[in-house]
Amino acid sequence: MPKIRNAESRAVTRRFVLCAMILAFVLSGCQQLQRHEKEEDEVVLATSPDAAMTSVPSDFAAKAVNAAGGLNAWAKSKEIHLASVVTLYQPDGSHYLSELQLAVYPWSNSIQVSANEPEGQLLWQLSNGQFKVLQGDDRIAELSKEAQSCDLAEAVLSIVTAPARLLDKSADFADKGSPIKIQGQWHQPIERLPMSGILAGPRLSGAIFYQNRDNSLIDIIQFESAGTGKILTVRGYDHREIEKGGALVPAGIEIFTTDSQANAQGRLVKIDSHTLGPAK
Numbered sequence: 001m002p003k004i005r006n007a008e009s010r011a012v013t014r015r016f017v018l019c020a021m022i023l024a025f026v027l028s029g030c031q032q033l034q035r036h037e038k039e040e041d042e043v044v045l046a047t048s049p050d051a052a053m054t055s056v057p058s059d060f061a062a063k064a065v066n067a068a069g070g071l072n073a074w075a076k077s078k079e080i081h082l083a084s085v086v087t088l089y090q091p092d093g094s095h096y097l098s099e100l101q102l103a104v105y106p107w108s109n110s111i112q113v114s115a116n117e118p119e120g121q122l123l124w125q126l127s128n129g130q131f132k133v134l135q136g137d138d139r140i141a142e143l144s145k146e147a148q149s150c151d152l153a154e155a156v157l158s159i160v161t162a163p164a165r166l167l168d169k170s171a172d173f174a175d176k177g178s179p180i181k182i183q184g185q186w187h188q189p190i191e192r193l194p195m196s197g198i199l200a201g202p203r204l205s206g207a208i209f210y211q212n213r214d215n216s217l218i219d220i221i222q223f224e225s226a227g228t229g230k231i232l233t234v235r236g237y238d239h240r241e242i243e244k245g246g247a248l249v250p251a252g253i254e255i256f257t258t259d260s261q262a263n264a265q266g267r268l269v270k271i272d273s274h275t276l277g278p279a280k
Helices: 002-041 059-067 071-075 149-160
Strands: 080-089 095-105 110-117 120-127 130-135 173-175 180-182 185-192 208-212 218-224 231-241 248-258 264-278
Touching: 059 071, 059 173, 059 208, 080 248, 095 149, 110 149, 120 149, 130 149, 149 218, 149 231, 149 248, 149 264, 185 218, 231 264
Parallel strands: none
Antiparallel strands: 080 095, 080 264, 095 110, 110 120, 120 130, 173 185, 180 185, 185 208, 208 218, 218 231, 231 248, 248 264
16 A cells, blocks of 8 residues: 555646746746747837948938038937927917927937826837827827827927938939928928838828928928828928937927918927937
8 A cells, every 4th residue: 555655746846846846937038039039029229320331312302411510420320309388389379388298219210208207207109100199098198189199209300300201212202393482481392102112111102302492401391290180381490410420310399280381370399409419
């Protein structure tokens, strides 16, 4: 009888060890799967191109890049921070003020917008045309009834990174007719043909980039709101270096509804950036 009990005990021990090994293997696999899923969820936004391998496809693109600091300065600009006061104009004639932190990633076509609102913290992200509310409920995701959050993010991203967008090899840009006068200054319209590009994203299909004839900066961009279908125009002004010898970006930004010739009809948003700089 002792021999039988010893055999039974050894069999139970072997089954226990086998079950423990199987459980450890399953848990290890789950942990690896969780790590893999986490790695897939993590998107690296702060990327940069190889300046030596980056070509400038056109004369107007070369002028725009040089006017905004040059290709080397832009290639080093993985992440640009703007601390801003934003004024959002409401339909009843009133306006709403907020303090926004803008993190712009020129070479991954991305922007993150954060703010501390009375209702709580909000964080938006627009990356390659996909808009997400990362923090804050839908109620505070829209700061303005007139300017949708996704349009505000697209407008800021587009005007700040205009030189990089003209280098998108998967999109075609072409002069569109004769120069036109906008707000007293002559601009050359440059059309982005309706292709889905790496840098420009699907939301800017058919957008018009306006190049200032005096300084060669792209300081106006016209695009169609994906949500409302309205024609929106974003204007950048008061361009400043983000650091000594660095890229130039607009410290002032305004968003309007406009007609097809970029003539302003109604101002929606005004952004004044009091602090600009690269990632620390």
